[in-house]
Amino acid sequence: MRIVKSLILTLFALTSNGALASAASAADRAWVFDDAPSYPGVTMMQVSEGRQTVSGSITTEWYGAIPMRDARWSGDVLSFDTRNLNDPARPTRHWTAKIDGHGMMLEGGIWHADVKQTGRPATVTEVAARTFRPAPDLPPMGSIAPDNLAATPPMGWSSWNKFAEHIDDRTIRAMADAMVASGLSKVGYRYVNIDDGWQGKRDSAGILQPNAKFPDMKALADYVHDKGLRLGLYTSPGPKTCAGYEGSYGHVEQDARTFAHWGVDYVKYDLCSGEWFYADADSVKRTYHQMGVALKATGRPMIYSLCEYGRFAVSSWGRQVGGHLWRTTGDITDDYTSMSDIGFVRNPKFAPSGPGGWNDPDMLEVGNGGMSDDEYRTHMTLWAMQAAPLIMGHDLRRTTPAAMAVLTNANVLAVDQDTRGIHGQRVRREGDVEIWRKPLVGGAVALAVFNRGSQTTKVTTTAADAGLPRLGRVRDLWSDATVRPNTQFSIPPHGVVLLRTSLR
Template sequence: MLRGLMTLSLGITVLAAGTARAATPLDGVWLFDDAPSYPGVTMVQLSSEGGKPRGVVTTAWYGPMEMRNLVVQGGKATFELRNLNDKDHATRQWTAVLSGQTLKLSGDIWYAHVEQSGRHGTTKDARARAFKTTALPPMGTLAPDGLARTPPMGWSSWNKFAEKIDDKTVRAMADALVATGLRDAGYVYVNIDDGWQGTRGPDGAIRPNEKFPDMKGLADYVHARGLKFGLYSAPGPRTCAGYEGSYGHVQQDAKTFADWGVDYLKYDLCSGEWFYDDADKVQRTYYEMGAALRATGRPIVYSLCEYGRFEVGAWGRKVGGHLWRTTGDITDDYATMARIGFDKNGRAEHAGPGGWNDPDMLEIGNGGMSHDEYATHMTLWAMLAAPLMMGHDLRQSSPEVLKMLENREVIAVDQDALGVQGKAVRRDGTTEVWTKPLADGAVAVALFNRGEAAATMTLLPSDAGKSGLTAVRDLWRGADLPAGSRDFQVPAHGVVMLRVTGGQG
């Protein structure tokens, strides 16, 4: 049956089939047909040669997963599997129980409870189902390429449509960007997030699924409207929604994306969390795709989505990144948006022309927050010099939503050529004063009220680094205020956003 262990480059062990007599009824190859998509268990291999039990669970999402703390008693095995997606439960308990000629496997991983039944297999079956691992390249450094001199602006499909996105909807979003004036306000990227991928052809090339019959034609449609086209992939075998990732096909996928006319790639760690579990491996997998994109010769904005791990802002540019996520996913509620925007926004010194901290997409227009809360959302992202990626159904944009998203003076703060990320200069209970210096010498000032009741907030010239103020403009009201304006009524969860000039402090 099983005669030892083969060690792969990932440092994960998988069992090699041989001819030794089984020491326990569980020893051998067990095959799982019609496995649920997550985590996609296809095979279990067990050995107890030499009195020490060893085992591997092979999955579609995470490849070969070594059994930890494996204990075999008669026809039952108990063990743990590493569970990197859920940081609060780094390992999870599993069991494998023999029932007649069937092995019943059960356990938990990330969001799923798994119960599968397997049958005996052969050495040949084990070879056929073995996961093909790939090695990462050595780390390198990519020079700046001149893209993303200001934070990217556009629309992404995920927040509203998740994986239920299709060609027709993307074309409608492109048309809506033009018809609403959002394109002319600066929102030029039309990005398909997870859910477009199909299978790979005999040559290994990725093909879109049936919802996207002609990806090149779709890109051409977007480009014809003065817009740019973005796609999504992942360094692991599976994307977050369970579609085909780029694992083992990085260079091939980069070339395919370039051939289709892609202008923007979001690269989401997802199942790669299991393979790339330390700073070195995470940096090298993002460098691998960054180098592959550069090798195509097509200018492609590269968005690193690895949730802010390992101080990504310190190395994001080095791997070719133009923006990098600083946090987990945003949701359409004030508490999550505020926690991300105020507290998980990345170190300001890492941001600037060509590379930006990304606190995730905009939720404005999706309906989960009030007008004042969405104003805080938009203001905070502008003060952070964050990418402005809308995530609602553009066809259903109310006049109020369009007025907020198209405010040219607020957008100008986000897109300011100096590229400085704003920060808090004064905090008092639930109120915060933030400033952002601008290229023309003016300063953007935001008075945020994170409290549950309206508050009076005072603007001090020293907040903006000025000895006195000569001009004060309210950007949301579009009104010039008396230079001596100091006290402002700020609604609960709301903001007052100003542009001020004055003498040097």
């Protein structure tokens, strides 16, 4: 009723030629923006005035209708605030709308974007066309039964770290070919995941279509399956994905059915523009539960990857909504600072994961060239010790011998894929040295000795580090060599030694 009333009042305020009446005379007014930047995509501003109050909203393609706060006129200038996104230090953003004749200059900001754009009075038809239509309320929270998928951390490849949204059918097929030809598939890498950038528009029935770069998604899935591999896709609970493509907002169940029809085996659900709509613990949990239920309802087994950056202690409820892995951090970048912050600080804060549900510290950067070989070994060791999913993120056609040695070391992969699924923990820290322990099947123990400093250091491990009364046989997993107990290791800057030991 409010929208209808607003449209009636807007129509009443129209002049005979279809333009809005002056700012001073209209009770309800609307302006549209014809050349708005794609982000945040502000397309319309609406204002309603009562005797004592001014209210309204700005409509965006990413976040729908954003209500004004503390709106007030001063002459021909409307000032107001909006709730901000993702910036606790600046929870609101200030806006001004200056009316100049029939035009208007809007200035403000949303999250990281500053907005400055000119608008014109809207017609009733334009208001109707640009009015945001909210999705139905989220269904109630429930609990999804385990399905025996992801008994060990998933292994595969994703397009984002190397290609971002610049991907196409040909590239994905080439990655599948390279995964097989290089032998990566033989050591356990099996998922070929298309991240953001594949989405097109919805047809008249609301069914999401791939864009022109992906002419036949089902045929692509068949191609990947014929290689003995599995296909993954990406979407968002918001109207837009992180790269500005079509999200699943209002079409969750429909999109799940489409993915199943295409033959998708893995779905990454990235909060992105959904952050505006689902901003508290209850709504975030329920939106991920909604997709979890929708995927189950298709009858097709699909790995469900939750990407909400570790909010609201996700490791405590990720399984409940059907998740098989859940991001614990923001995006990784290909440098030691980012990788080590995630691996040593952020991911360890979460409750231990295990078979069927894994803490996900984001994708591997091995092979992208931003770190040294020692730093990449540290990267791989940290992920293996914490039973993390191993999702590669480089161009598989250009894997160097050094990167291949890191990614395919059977001893290290065995630590990550150990069927006990224990999330390793730090047991000792002395200066720049950290020693981590991970119990393995059969009573064995993995010990990782990290040098986080900028100088080579010497370290000797002990039985106490391993949680054993004594050290039996000790094997250096990176060099695949047996070493004597209590050997002193010389570890280069940002380097690591990874050992496997037991009583026997």
